[in-house]
Amino acid sequence: MSAINSGANAPKILIVGGGYAGFYTAFKLEKHLKQGEAEVTLVDPLPYLTYQPFLPEVVAGSIEARHVVTSHRRHLRKTSIVSGKVTNVDHKTKTATIEVAGLAPYKMQYDQIVVTAGAVSRTFPIPGVADHAIGLKTIEEAVEIRNRIMTNLDKAANLPAGAARDRLLTFVVVGGGFAGIETFAEMRSLVSYLLRYYPTISFADTHFHLIEAMGRIMPEVAQDTSEWVIANLDKRGAKIHLNTQLQSAENGKIELSTGESFESDVIVWTAGVMAHPFVRNTDLPLDERGRITAKATLQVVEGEKVIVDAWTAGDVSAVPDLSGGGVGGFCVPNAQHAVRQAKLLAKNIVATLRNQTIEEYLHKNLGAVAGLGIGVGVYQYKKLAIKGVIAWFMHRGYHGLAMPMWERKIRVVSGWVWNFLLRRDIVAISATKEPRLAFATFASRPKA
Known part of the structure; x- marks a missing residue:
């Protein structure tokens, strides 16, 4: 015991x-x-804790998925785990x-x-969302988003221009809070990087849309900082729709309150x-x-x-x-x-x-920091705003230290180093959804 x-x-x-x-x-x-x-x-x-601030980087392939989770049994040696x-x-x-x-x-x-x-994830009864969207609260969701993006590029590379190809190359995020913006930016960063391996797909062929019902994004930062983020993403080919509501995602067809409509195979829900x-x-x-x-x-x-x-x-x-x-x-x-x-x-x-006095919780906000893809970030503390590569290093530094357990911190940071030296890993293993398919397809069966 x-x-x-x-x-x-x-x-x-x-x-x-x-x-x-x-x-x-x-x-x-x-x-x-x-x-x-x-x-x-x-x-x-689940047998692990998920460090959710790193999920957008898992989507982008900047961090190995297993390194973002911390085992209960390894680190809680004196606790009974059920x-x-x-x-x-x-x-x-x-x-x-x-x-x-x-x-x-x-x-x-x-x-x-x-x-x-x-x-x-908090959702609303919007047609199609429950059937076609995917959240970003778990490591499994982050891995699936990454796999879908890369699988879609593989499929689109072999198709002629048209509606089917456009659908595969259109990516949607719903929700303009920190999680939504970071995920949106990392998705854009990933696809922009991958295009070098897909000569039949141009930058203009890919379409990114973030849908936000309010008149601004990232309420934790100042207005001018949020506007800088919008402008930065716009330059990178990622469009943010403010004061816009998602009215339907039925069968992957996105219908917005502004009257705009387009189709997408990848709809990520981060709206609260x-x-x-x-x-x-x-x-x-x-x-x-x-x-x-x-x-x-x-x-x-x-x-x-x-x-x-x-x-x-x-x-x-x-x-x-x-x-x-x-x-x-x-x-x-x-x-x-x-x-x-x-x-x-x-x-x-x-x-x-021990019949001792208990204390009240009091913690002053240390500021807000967000990673927006390789080399881009924002940091806000009261009126101080830092943007660009310095903020990106601050984001990685803060969350690298905040990641639970030293063995996890080391795995994450070493992964960043290897990605810098060897470049981003572009492999997606989507077959994990049906791991027996290859075996079952060719396995011998008794004759009838």
């Missing part, structure tokens, strides 16, 4: 979700808890229902619960996130946006009443932003807050176990 969960009567701490907040809560609990002081269990259907999902929480009885593939659902008793289930719907299956209090309501101490609250032994952090929670820099008075859903909240949450849990 591990050092943390070696005590037979030790309090049981259940962590729901292994993203930034869940992973770092468990990681810090392992450091702070004494032997036998508590038993920690983390439940997540590769399943919590489907229900009854905090009144301190019981969670867990589903694991191959087993009947079972119930687990806990003493304290930490809900860090994260967020999912929402708290994981799982929390509706709990008896924990939620706000009007479906987030678990919390105090600045990261304790779950209902009004002014603290829900004892219940904690939350990250994108699934409504945590007051005491710095005054939040949206609607709450911390915005990003990795910067999730990681820092988790570190404090672990300290506060340990403090309660």
